[in-house]
Amino acid sequence: MPQVSILSPLLFTIYINDIPKRNVSNSSGSLLYADDLASFFIYKKNGNIENIINKYLKEIENWLSKWKMKMSATKCNYIIFHNGPTRPKALDLRLFNTNIPFEENPVFLGAIFDERLTFKKFIDKIITKCDDRQKVVKILSNRFFNLDFKTLFSVSNALIGSVIDFSAFSISQLSRSFETKLQAIQNSTIRSILHLPYYTSQEILDSMAGPYGITSVDSRAFDLNQRYFERNINVNNPLIIKLINDYKIGFEAREINIKTLLCPHHDLFNFNVNFR
Numbered sequence: 281m282p283q284v285s286i287l288s289p290l291l292f293t294i295y296i297n298d299i300p301k302r303n304v305s306n307s308s309g310s311l312l313y314a315d316d317l318a319s320f321f322i323y324k325k326n327g328n329i330e331n332i333i334n335k336y337l338k339e340i341e342n343w344l345s346k347w348k349m350k351m352s353a354t355k356c357n358y359i360i361f362h363n364g365p366t367r368p369k370a371l372d373l374r375l376f377n378t379n380i381p382f383e384e385n386p387v388f389l390g391a392i393f394d395e396r397l398t399f400k401k402f403i404d405k406i407i408t409k410c411d412d413r414q415k416v417v418k419i420l421s422n423r424f425f426n427l428d429f430k431t432l433f434s435v436s437n438a439l440i441g442s443v444i445d446f447s448a449f450s451i452s453q454l455s456r457s458f459e460t461k462l463q464a465i466q467n468s469t470i471r472s473i474l475h476l477p478y479y480t481s482q483e484i485l486d487s488m489a490g491p492y493g494i495t496s497v498d499s500r501a502f503d504l505n506q507r508y509f510e511r512n513i514n515v516n517n518p519l520i521i522k523l524i525n526d527y528k529i530g531f532e533a534r535e536i537n538i539k540t541l542l543c544p545h546h547d548l549f550n551f552n553v554n555f556r
């Protein structure tokens with residue numbers, strides 16, 4: 281099957297769907313998206329985690345050998361998430377007798393991680409990308425190009441709105457300053473398109489940009505997440521249902537003492553999910 285075939289991604293996904301994965305509650309798990317596989321293991325400082333992971337990697341080796349596939353250890357990486365004062369001891373992880381390198385900021389599906397899950401580099405990347413693209417919109421907003429508002433807002437949505445939408449899941453979880461920076465970029469873009477002064481209030485910007493489908497960053501993030509959960513509840517997505525049920529258990533046991541992604545949508549889950 282040629283790579284450019286429309287069926288190639290689907291057939292490849294089916295082909296690798298039985299690759300060894302982990303799914304042990306509070307112990308380990310795996311995430312597979314197309315050809316990207318991420319596995320995580322939860323352990324304490326004195327745990328025998330190195331042997332556990334290497335045993336799993338041996339399963340991966342056997343599967344790859346069986347299906348005549350090759351995975352490069354140097355293109356894989358691992359990170360240790362922790363909240364201690366010092367980084368835990370490095371692990372000796374091997375795939376086909378080659379060390380898997382430690383990566384301080386691994387990237388998975390476009391998200392940049394760090395060992396303390398602050399997502400600082402991920403935030404910086406999003407802010408920089410939005411800021412750079414904003415300059416393009418500002419140039420096009422010059423009256424010299426004679427573009428109407430609808431066209432300019434469409435360009436803004438394609439260049440900047442798409443990046444903000446990509447970060448919708450993280451907006452509610454990360455620092456308030458992250459959302460503020462994104463909102464400032466969006467406001468600056470709106471002022472450029474509508475040729476408004478820099479001191480124009482947020483209320484006026486929202487009212488004038490609203491007819492073109494532009495809402496505040498936090499409102500947009502809430503709506504996207506709300507629709508995402510509604511769709512997955514309707515199709516009974518097992519991963520999302522498990523996430524919601526775990527949240528429900530933690531909520532009833534009063535174990536949730538920090539804001540989570542599910543907190544803003546608590547009413548939706550209560551009315552639409554049959555908790556067991």
